[in-house]
Amino acid sequence: MSLLVVGSVAFDSIRTPHGEVDGILGGSATFFSVAASWFGPVKVVAVVGDDFSDEHLEVFRLRSIETSGLERAPGKTFRWRGEYAGDMNEARTLAVHLNVFEKFTPKILPSHASSEFVFLGNIDPRLQLHVRRQLPQARLVACDSMNYWIEGSLKELKETLAAVDAVVVNEGEARMLSGRQNLRQAATEIQKMGPRIVVIKRGEYGVALFNNGSIFSTPAFMLEEFKDPTGAGDSFAGGFMGYLAKAGDFSEANLRRAVAYGSVMASFAVEEFGLQRLLGLTPQAIEARMHDFMRLTQLDV
C-alpha cells in the first residue's frame, strides 16, 4: 500500500573514528524513503536547492521512490556537519545551515491524497498538522519530533499528537515530552496525548513499542563494527513503516515484526557512511539479517 514521507533532504559532512565524508546525500526523508523502498512504493515530500543535481535525484530513482513531491527552491539544500567520537552514541553538531529547508512548507499533491500510510518526519509540528489534515484517507499516520519542538512549540506539538496514530521518538525525547523518567509511565502519558502507538528508540539498546495496553521491548542488532550512526533512527522508521504498509494492517504481531524490520534496516544503515549500505542491499540480505536478528533475540532456539 502507498506510503508517504514528509521530511528533510540534506547534504551531510560527517567525521567518525572510521573516516570522514563531505557533503554526501542524507536527511530524514532520504534515509526513511530508501529504507522503506525495500518493502514497497514510497512517495517523498521534501525541498531541495539549486545544488541538488541529477546525480542526487538518481539515488531516489534507483529505488523507484516517487519524487513529484520533491520541491526545488532557489538557494542551497539543507546542510549538516557533525562528528561522532568514542562509542559514537551521540552526534556533536558542528554546523547547521537550514537554507531552503528554513521556509519549507510541504505541498501535498493530488497524487499524494490517497496515501494510506504516512510518516511526518521531524519538522515544525504546525506543518506536520497541516499535512496530516490534507490526508483524510490515511489509515496510519506516524510522526517524529525532537527536543527543539518539545521545548519551544509544545502546545502545537500536542495538537499534532492528538491527530496522529503513532509517534516515533527517542528515549530522551519521550522523557522530556512526558515529564516521566520511567519509560512505561512516559509512554502512557504520551498515549494520553493522542497516539495509541508509541515507539521509543533507545539507540544501541534497542526499541520499545507501546500499542494500546501491550508492550514489546527488543534489543538492537549487535554489530561487530559500525562506521556512521547518521540516519539510523530514520532508517528504523523507514523499515517500520515500510513493513506496515506492505503488511497492510497494524495488528500487534505485525507491529512487532515492523519493529524488527526497522531494527534490521537501522543496523544496515550504520555499517557504512551515508546511504551506501542501504542502497546496495538485496531482499535476500534483508531476510538473512532478519533471520540473524531473530536468532539474536529469541528465547526459544
Next chain:
Amino acid sequence: MSLLVVGSVAFDSIRTPHGEVDGILGGSATFFSVAASWFGPVKVVAVVGDDFSDEHLEVFRLRSIETSGLERAPGKTFRWRGEYAGDMNEARTLAVHLNVFEKFTPKILPSHASSEFVFLGNIDPRLQLHVRRQLPQARLVACDSMNYWIEGSLKELKETLAAVDAVVVNEGEARMLSGRQNLRQAATEIQKMGPRIVVIKRGEYGVALFNNGSIFSTPAFMLEEFKDPTGAGDSFAGGFMGYLAKAGDFSEANLRRAVAYGSVMASFAVEEFGLQRLLGLTPQAIEARMHDFMRLTQLDV
C-alpha cells in the same frame, strides 16, 4: 543439582527517591542465594560478624539455604551505605566498612566439595581461584568481578578467568577488562581469556549472553515502578545459576532461559527495598512474571 555461592553478606543503608532504610540484610551472596533458592538447594560461603543475629540467620533458613559455610568472625559485619538519585541507574557509595569481610578467606567444607554449580561472587580474584581449585567436581563455575580488581589485580583476575567456565560482569566492566568499546568485540576478547560463556549485564537495558559462537541479547523486564536497585545484579546471577543448576545442563536453549529467569529475579529484587520482594515470592509468581517477560520480549505473539 547442588549450587554453591561464595560472596559477601552485608548490612546495607540505602536512600532512594522512594524511601530510606538503615542496616538491612544484603550482600552479594545473600541476594544471590535467596534468588537461587527458588530453583533448588543452595549452599552459601561467606563471613559475618558478632552483630549477625539469629533473626538474620532465619532469613537464610526460611529459604532452606545451607549455612554451614557461613563463618562467624569476631568484629562487625560488612556495612555499605549508598544512595540512588534521578533515574537510579547508578549507586553513589557514601560509606563502606569492610569489617570482617576485609580478612575473609572462604573455607570450603567437605560438604561443599561435591558442588557441581559454583558462583564466585565479587571478591579478590586470588580467593576466587583458591576456591575454584578446591572444587574439582564442578561442572559449571561462574565468576563476577569489578573495576577495583580489573584495575588493581588484572594478572590475578586473568588467572581466575582462565580457570572458570563463565563470567558475569556489567557493561562497563566488560569494556574495561577487554579494552574494547564494542560489546561483541569485548566478549570475544574475554572469551579468549578463558570463559566460554560471557554474560554482560546492561542494567535497565537488559543482558547479552555470549556462548561459544552464539549471541543472545534481551531487554530487561519493564517495570512501571521500582524502589531500590540494590542487589539486582546478584539476583540476576542467582536466577541465572539457579535455573542452570535445576536444568542440569547448559545447552544454548537452557542458557537463554537462564538469562530470562535471571532477568525475572532481578525485576522482583528492585520492586522493594532489600530482600523483601524476593523473600515473599511464590513459584506461581515467578512463572507468571516469566510469562510476562516472554510476552514483552518475543517477536511472535
